[in-house]
Amino acid sequence: xxxxxxxxxxxxxxxxxxxxxxxxFFILKRFAYKPVLDILKKREDSIKEGLRQAEEGKKILDxxxxxxxxxxxxxxxxxxxxxxxxxxxxxELAKGTEENAKRQVENMITAAREQIMQExxxxxxxxxxxxxxxxxxxxxxxMQDVFGEKEQxxxxxxxxxxxxxxxxx
Amino acid sequence: MxxxxxxxxxxxxxxxxxxxxxxxxxxxxxxxxxxxxxxKSIRIIPGLYQNTVEMVIQTFYEMTxxxxxxxxxxxxxxxxxxxxxxxxxxxxxxxxxxxxxGFFEKGKLIPLLRSPTSDLNTTLGLALVSVAATHILSIRxxxxxxxxxxxxxxxxxxxxxxxLEIISEITKVISLSFxxxxxxxAGEVVLLTVxxxxxxxxxxxxxxxxxxxxxxxxxxxxxxxxxxxAILTIPHHDVSENANKAxxxx
Numbered sequence: 001x002x003x004x005x006x007x008x009x010x011x012x013x014x015x016x017x018x019x020x021x022x023x024x025f026f027i028l029k030r031f032a033y034k035p036v037l038d039i040l041k042k043r044e045d046s047i048k049e050g051l052r053q054a055e056e057g058k059k060i061l062d063x064x065x066x067x068x069x070x071x072x073x074x075x076x077x078x079x080x081x082x083x084x085x086x087x088x089x090x091x092e093l094a095k096g097t098e099e100n101a102k103r104q105v106e107n108m109i110t111a112a113r114e115q116i117m118q119e120x121x122x123x124x125x126x127x128x129x130x131x132x133x134x135x136x137x138x139x140x141x142x143m144q145d146v147f148g149e150k151e152q153x154x155x156x157x158x159x160x161x162x163x164x165x166x167x168x169x
Numbered sequence: 170m171x172x173x174x175x176x177x178x179x180x181x182x183x184x185x186x187x188x189x190x191x192x193x194x195x196x197x198x199x200x201x202x203x204x205x206x207x208x209k210s211i212r213i214i215p216g217l218y219q220n221t222v223e224m225v226i227q228t229f230y231e232m233t234x235x236x237x238x239x240x241x242x243x244x245x246x247x248x249x250x251x252x253x254x255x256x257x258x259x260x261x262x263x264x265x266x267x268x269x270x271g272f273f274e275k276g277k278l279i280p281l282l283r284s285p286t287s288d289l290n291t292t293l294g295l296a297l298v299s300v301a302a303t304h305i306l307s308i309r310x311x312x313x314x315x316x317x318x319x320x321x322x323x324x325x326x327x328x329x330x331x332x333l334e335i336i337s338e339i340t341k342v343i344s345l346s347f348x349x350x351x352x353x354x355a356g357e358v359v360l361l362t363v364x365x366x367x368x369x370x371x372x373x374x375x376x377x378x379x380x381x382x383x384x385x386x387x388x389x390x391x392x393x394x395x396x397x398x399a400i401l402t403i404p405h406h407d408v409s410e411n412a413n414k415a416x417x418x419x
Binding site: 006009010023025027028031035039043 | 227
């Protein structure tokens with residue numbers, strides 16, 4: 001008891017210090033550790049989530065890039081095919097147009113030739129008729145003074161017959 | 170000269186309001202204000218104050234985890250609270266005016282403030298809380314039957330060990346309280362003596378030494394509490410099994 005008295009032990013003070021520490025303990029636990037540990041956990045979770053999302057985003061980006069590459073390749077192939085088809089089609093079209101033009105020109109030339117021939121034939125016919133008329137006229141005038149009327153008619157008939165034979169009328 | 174007994178400043182009925190009680194209230198005020206400031210300013214993106222507190226708490230939590238593993242969440246609040254309270258109580262004795270401002274009574278200086286841990290009532294109270302919390306935590310974690318099996322057994326050898334365990338639990342209280350009280354009380358005596366010899370510059374190295382002693386003693390008390398809690402929350406049969414394994418290996 002002497003020692004306890006010397007150290008100043010007082011049950012009331014001891015109890016007060018115990019209660020005081022318990023109050024401080026609960027205040028710290030409630031208002032310091034819990035919110036800080038919660039926020040640390042929350043931050044850790046959000047960092048983990050962010051990293052996971054970044055990883056996922058990177059994966060999606062890689063997939064999209066891969067897809068883009070594939071699509072570009074496909075498009076290039078398709079474009080090349082379209083260009084080749086167009087070229088072939090254009091060549092075919094050009095060929096067709098050329099042949100068509102050639103045919104048309106040939107037709108035109110043939111038609112023009114036929115027309116020229118027709119015109120030539122008609123000219124020849126006209127010239128022949130004119131020549132026949134001139135010949136008949138010339139013969140009439142030449143025979144007028146030399147032969148009688150009857151002879152003239154016979155001669156004229158023979159001459160017209162001959163002219164007809166050679167096809168001048 | 171310095172006395173072991175804390176000095177009464179005034180009385181509230183039968184209750185002595187001593188200088189250590191007033192200093193304890195000052196420490197309490199600092200802790201409460203700091204806690205409320207933290208709660209008020211807590212954000213997901215921390216400021217300087219929150220960052221510092223988070224760094225300290227995380228460091229101590231990881232320290233607890235390295236010793237107590239999955240029981241860290243239960244033990245950490247005790248470990249941290251003992252550390253904060255004892256550290257501030259120890260350092261409060263180094264503030265200018267503490268132990269030196271007061272009034273004279275019968276030719277003796279009665280300081281208005283005195284470090285709480287230089288009073289055995291405080292250190293004994295802390296030690297009792299530490300040991301009681303350790304045992305409550307032990308019962309909650311391993312169960313009452315397992316807890317009792319640590320101290321009582323039908324095997325005479327284990328019964329003897331159990332008796333030793335009971336003695337060790339009592340000595341825990343004595344060693345925890347007197348270690349802290351002795352170190353801080355001795356430090357204050359040294360500071361007072363050195364200051365009374367030469368008040369300028371000469372006490373500075375001793376003040377720095379006391380800063381370190383205050384920190385070390387706070388760590389020693391809180392880490393011992395943590396270690397005791399970690400040991401007592403391991404089921405007793407696991408300890409026996411581990412001991413048998415160790416014997417087998419030897």
